[in-house]
Amino acid sequence: MSGSESEEKNERMQRLSAVRPRLVSFARLQLRDLAQAEDAVQEALAAAIEKDESFSGRSGYETWVFGILKYKILDALRAQRRDGRWQPLEHELDEDAIDRLFQQNGRWQEEAKPASWGDPEAAFLNERFWQVFDTCMIALPDNIARVFSMRELMGLTTEEICREAGIKENNCWVILHRARLRLRACIERGWLSEEN
Amino acid sequence: MFKMMMCKEATRLMSKRLDAPLSFQEKLSLKLHLAMCDACTECNKQFTLLHEVGHRFEVFVSDTPDNGGGAHNE
Structure with missing residues (x-):
């Protein structure tokens, strides 16, 4: 290995350790378990180091590592399901949480009406937006x-989700609708309240 | 007689739109509702923003402060 190659490799190792905390928070949002998230990231980083040569250098290095992590997360999710760690999704099909947001006639309740979040680009660039997002994701029921x-x-x-979770596509849409409504309400509370 | 769609149903369609194609009828009713409802227009923007969150998270991750941003690989 030439000097510049090992230098490049060194630089990549530094980038891995810089990116690690954010990878862990990404994995944790999905696995809902810090220890398992750290394991998945550890495996992904080990695979990245092992397969270092197969990184083509065309796309971003972090993006490449991210791709590896996604596979590891999917493996871990499947293992969770096999181990019976997923509560049945049918429990989440009651309409209560959604009904509270709307009046009988289907209009928004006054206090549940969505307000403007300002410039979405600015939100994505703001570290605090991600903290709020993280908090709200953790507050959602696991399933x-x-x-x-x-x-x-x-x-x-x-x-694909139906296959992984063993549910019908229609249920999947119902759950996503619910998740989006709950997340947007939670993010709005956190994001707008701290701003003002 | 055309029945006006209400907000709750509109949010269902604006969510489904992100996961599957809507029928012509669904698209039309959603469009009509959004044209008249500010709260649902905001909700629609927010659902769209949440739909981009995965991609943005990747950008955010790749842009850790100590590596000078992922952009220099381009």
């Missing part, structure tokens, strides 16, 4: 959050 994160964080299709 709802899992479906939401498989869809929106892992980018699985609802068809």
